[in-house]
Amino acid sequence: MADALWSDRTSNSAIFDKDVYEVEISETSPPHSVVFRLKRPDSKVGLSISSGNEGEDFYLEEKSGVLYTSKWLDSEAKSTYTLTIDSHDRRPSTNRIGDSYRRRQSVAKIIVKVIDGESWFKVLSFVLMSVGSISLFGF
Secondary structure, three states, X not given: OEEEOEOOHHHOOOOEOOOEEEEEEEOOOOOOOEEEEEOOOOOOEEEEEEEOOOOOOEEEEOOOOEXXXXXXXXXXXXXXXXXXXXEXXXXXXXXXXXXXXXXXXXXXXXXXXXXXXXXXXXXXXXXXXXXXXXXXXXX
């Protein structure tokens, strides 16, 4: 899982620090698995998936900023998703005395690569062999 940060956290900025983020997830990950976390500076910043989620394979919990899978993913059916995340100020566009200002908004792409379950297992097996034997049961 990767994190996105805003470039100016002190002014309730809705600006991402990068234009594109890339993450990988195994197709063996069950629904509701965490894919990515967007760290919001405060609750005045709104988040939404604005495109790339036509099959509703993902959902974004706005309050926490966490992107989850909403169903099982299949790398053979679709191996890459490009999600567009919209971040915007929730402040009103005018203040109490009627002065208007421009609301800040930013867009970032999250490229989610779905890794075949067998490939994921081979990588995990290689890492375990490199580290040495690991006992899951304490024997």
